[in-house]
Amino acid sequence: MIPLEEAQNSILATVPRLPATSVALAEALGLVTVEDLAATEPIPPFANTGVDGYAVRAGDTAGATPDSPVRLRVVDELPAGKAPSVPVGPGEAIRIMTGAPTPEGADAIVMVEDTATEGDRDVVVISKEARPGDHIRPAGGDLAVGDAAFPAGSVLGPAHLGVVNSLGHSAVNVVRRPRVAVMSTGDELVPPGEPLAIGQIRDSNRPMLMALVTQAGCEAVDFGIGVDDEAVITERLEKAASSCDAVVTSGGVSMGDYDVIKIVLSRMADMNWWQIAIRPAKPLAFGMLPGGVPIFGLPGNPVSSHVSFELFARPALLQMMGHSRRFRPVTPVIAAHDMRRRVDGKLHLDRVTLRRDETSGQLTAASAGGQASNVLSAMAASDGLALLPDGEGVAAGEMVDVMRLDLPADHSTTSRRLRRRLLLFRRSHSSLRSGFVG
Numbered sequence: 001m002i003p004l005e006e007a008q009n010s011i012l013a014t015v016p017r018l019p020a021t022s023v024a025l026a027e028a029l030g031l032v033t034v035e036d037l038a039a040t041e042p043i044p045p046f047a048n049t050g051v052d053g054y055a056v057r058a059g060d061t062a063g064a065t066p067d068s069p070v071r072l073r074v075v076d077e078l079p080a081g082k083a084p085s086v087p088v089g090p091g092e093a094i095r096i097m098t099g100a101p102t103p104e105g106a107d108a109i110v111m112v113e114d115t116a117t118e119g120d121r122d123v124v125v126i127s128k129e130a131r132p133g134d135h136i137r138p139a140g141g142d143l144a145v146g147d148a149a150f151p152a153g154s155v156l157g158p159a160h161l162g163v164v165n166s167l168g169h170s171a172v173n174v175v176r177r178p179r180v181a182v183m184s185t186g187d188e189l190v191p192p193g194e195p196l197a198i199g200q201i202r203d204s205n206r207p208m209l210m211a212l213v214t215q216a217g218c219e220a221v222d223f224g225i226g227v228d229d230e231a232v233i234t235e236r237l238e239k240a241a242s243s244c245d246a247v248v249t250s251g252g253v254s255m256g257d258y259d260v261i262k263i264v265l266s267r268m269a270d271m272n273w274w275q276i277a278i279r280p281a282k283p284l285a286f287g288m289l290p291g292g293v294p295i296f297g298l299p300g301n302p303v304s305s306h307v308s309f310e311l312f313a314r315p316a317l318l319q320m321m322g323h324s325r326r327f328r329p330v331t332p333v334i335a336a337h338d339m340r341r342r343v344d345g346k347l348h349l350d351r352v353t354l355r356r357d358e359t360s361g362q363l364t365a366a367s368a369g370g371q372a373s374n375v376l377s378a379m380a381a382s383d384g385l386a387l388l389p390d391g392e393g394v395a396a397g398e399m400v401d402v403m404r405l406d407l408p409a410d411h412s413t414t415s416r417r418l419r420r421r422l423l424l425f426r427r428s429h430s431s432l433r434s435g436f437v438g
């Protein structure tokens with residue numbers, strides 16, 4: 001048996017990053033940028049009002065209170081999207097809506113809440129003194145020309161896409177989204193709709209692994225159930241290798257098996273047939289198919305398949321996508337009950353649910369159900385994997401590390417690198433700042 005980290009490191013040392021390409025914003029959620037993005041135009045592009053109200057000369061409102069208000073003549077009305085046509089002169093005001101450009105002459109906005117109108121709305125009664133700059137959002141106040149929006153290596157979230165669009169780009173340069181082939185193997189597997197004969201079971205792994213692939217941000221490609229026939233499996237894997245960036249199979253890699261997938265893979269690729277010191281998911285086949293396409297031969301038991309994907313395939317796929325944060329976070333929490341185990345030289349990963357204790361406010365972990373590697377319902381009920389190193393386990397009330405399957409990425413080490421890059425990036429761009437404000 002080899003340690004978990006040895007297998008993970010070996011995989012990450014082998015798997016390449018995919019090339020970059022330009023992707024439309026609608027397709028770019030979750031992808032990783034390959035270049036620094038800086039503002040080439042000020043955002044917002046012009047000084048504008050942050051509230052609905054009246055554009056005024058602040059000096060005209062001096063001393064205004066509810067008891068002694070100031071009256072100004074309303075000379076125009078400015079909805080958002082309209083360019084001002086007249087300036088605000090002394091004793092004048094322009095009715096203005098949020099987002100409309102600040103008209104010439106005005107140096108403050110009075111909120112509509114601090115005003116009333118008189119006559120045919122051609123006089124505004126102002127009950128609060130304005131100071132210069134009140135409620136005006138300066139041009140470039142969010143990002144000035146040359147300001148860093150975000151550096152290469154950023155994972156595009158919804159707000160990033162909004163920022164990219166506000167910078168005037170309809171597409172963004174990112175690492176390509178991997179296409180990942182998913183195939184189940186085993187003669188016992190029967191698709192839904194067909195009756196089960198003795199010895200046959202349904203295929204749980206394929207929909208689960210396709211969803212895990214999708215959840216990791218990749219495109220999942222269904223390669224069906226590979227029946228135990230050398231020619232069929234060879235042809236499918238060749239097609240997968242030529243049309244996809246990675247391949248995930250389940251079944252047929254355990255000790256003692258002499259499944260067809262083993263024979264085919266041994267012939268097609270330089271494979272590692274690992275026994276890893278973990279439970280579940282001890283066996284793993286990993287190698288590179290022709291064309292540099294990584295293949296993950298996961299064990300067939302559904303829980304083992306899921307855990308194996310989490311520990312080996314997901315970090316590798318995230319690396320292919322250019323993510324610097326490739327691992328799920330690990331959080332120390334309180335064991336809600338004894339989590340005993342036997343000494344067997346392996347790291348145990350027990351399926352647990354997390355709950356916040358109402359009195360202490362602390363997170364606790366409790367077993368999510370049966371811990372056998374075929375009990376997928378407990379995997380479904382779980383929030384994470386309790387990491388129980390070789391030994392006797394932990395007692396109720398003691399701390400236990402839980403790998404958080406409910407959270408996408410670890411913030412510990414790699415985000416520090418990203419923060420440093422962000423800092424350098426900001427510095428290198430600060431010289432470009434024009435100081436352009438409205």
Ligand code: AMP
Pocket residue numbers: 184185186188189201202203204205206250251252253254257298299300301302
């Ligand atoms: P294997 O890894 O092929 O030795 O399979 C281990 C166990 O997992 C056996 O009980 C298989 O029937 C089961 N198994 C294999 N593939 C699947 C699958 N796609 N869905 C559900 N169970 C599976």
Ligand code: MG
Pocket residue numbers: 185186251252257259300
């Ligand atoms: Mg099998």
